[in-house]
Amino acid sequence: MAPDLGARLSTAGRVVRSRFGLWLLLVAGFTLGYYLLLMASLVVRFGALPNYAIAYNWPASVWKIFRSTPSFRDVPPIVAEEYLLEFGYMNYDYGLGISEWALNIIPYKVLLVMVLAALLAANILLLKARTSCSGGTRLKSAAATGLGAGFVALTSATMSWVVCCATPTWIVGLSMLGLGVSTAFWIEPIGPWLTMAGYGLLALSTLGLAEPAATSRFGTGTPGRGRKTSSQNGVHA
């Protein structure tokens, strides 16, 4: 398995490198598109455009947390909650204004979304490339890619809606879709597991699709000419 895994990773790497510009474009596009989609869903759901934006000094905040948190183990979860940008809607009908909803750009979550975008883009390139995997494998991998991307996208949402005692959480998206509050809170703890499952599916899809090609514009050998494919080795995704 290990040599095959190495070959598959090598194949995936070659595919990405062969269309590196397109891959980068897809990663950036997916990431940007994801946040635009979140903002669009908020605007459509609540029927109002954002009326305030706040930029936070993220590097300074991280440095402050690092300096003032004695245990290094405590630092990552606190840093993971730090905002970079916030766009939202302020209701001025009461008091000095209440933020009704907001889209929060949290660098840690952006990183997770970029990893998702990187895997998604790689899988799209692999699907388009002439690798040796069968049609069935392609279909299964495409479905797994979609499911995995859905899990990660769902659990990486950083919208806040409930002002009181609420911070951005992925279940806000579910609540906006009409899921009951109790149910939403009941499933909230499984968020990290869903995220991991999503990445797992994406990674497995990548490996499944990255079956070393018999003939391809990024490969050198052809079947039957002294070079074994992984299928010939009896290994299938």
Next chain:
Amino acid sequence: MKHMRLGFGLGLALTAALPSMPALAKTIDIAIGHQSMCTDTYTAGIVVKEKQLLEKHLPKDGAYADVEYNITWADYSSGGPITNQMLANKLNIGVMGDYPLIVNGAKFQETDSLRTLYIAGTGYNLKGSGNAVVVPAASDIYSLDQLKGKSVSTPVGSAAWGMLLKAMQDTGITEEVSLKNQSPAVGAANIAAGKIDAHSDFCPWSEIMEFRGTGRKIYDGSETGVPYLHGVVVRQDFAEEHPEVVTAFLKAVIEAGNWIEENPSEAVDLMEKWTGVEKEVLYIYFSNGGHLTLDPTIKDKWVDALKLDHTVLVKEKAIPPLDFDEWITEDYIKAAYADLGMDYEADKAAIVDPETANAGLPVEIWHARDGILQYKTLPEFLKAVAEFQGTGAKLNAAYVYDKATGLKLFAKTAYFVLGEDGAYETFLRKPDAEAHAAEVKGQVIDLPTAVAAFIPSE
């Protein structure tokens, strides 16, 4: 040897010069998170900020002689974000309600190296008033059990949410109510538009809705019988490094409370300017007989209430455990009391129950020109309202008391009971009014009907 002598000489010169050299000024950053839309936090928030009471009490001599203070205030609409900012050390001190306080303590204790301390209260209502369930003014719902099959919104995670959960459990309607998650502003807007059957919120949102005529209370937090309180938490590392600063903050809290109690009219007038919440709404909290008892002491009863709240949160949100003994300390508030020459134990022992404390208090009319006018009896009050209406005088608000709980109410939302003997009583809830009416062979009427009987005939 020559170098040694030179070094010794320089050292001696430096030692001699040190006392006369200006010390390098040390800056202490004090960052406080407060909530300008939550009345019960005002004595540790907006009042201390606007009246600059912290600046007044901060130590300025001894070890603090050359210290410069950099005080910053951050206003939040809830306690959750304050906790996150405290974790990130961007806030040292936070003020919030009971449920968020518990989440704060538990989230900090979940970490390896960070802790907060619960150091003082700000205010309380013994029976839990402050949280309430409100329906649209025109709704035909008058009690909690009528919410079966209806939609109720609440800011999930707030004190009002906790109250609603307990109230629904007590009434046995938990499974039959569709609970929705809505912010105070969204909930209030939906009540005004009649888009939601009921909304549960914390102070002063229910009264804002009543004052604006959009909503009507059907359930008051006092019915749960669990005290509703707010308090102050501080990062333990900050408190240990600057205990005098923390004590100074609590002295400012005490002074803020005293100022409000001594000048309620002036206080609500200024607080309206500072917070945007109508002074007539604030008066129902901060006046004599108001919902809020300003008291920073930590009572055993409060600790019990917080422990009960924690069990609710564990069940509903699976929050981490909280070691209350490690979290709660009276050291700082006792020091503040001692510095101000006040008796902590006496204040700690005193508990205000509105039902007894407000019995016999005069009812009030807030005349736009003449200010607060007081009347010993309801007939005198109703006669005055009739006369003012006859002259077209502008009345900002009028206040009566709920006979069942002693809570101060807006007269316009109260249920009046006119007994067979001609006596009047006022109630918050219609079922209570109806029960009393049956008892005294009277009738339940509203304010305009009650006032109509006092309009002079030609």
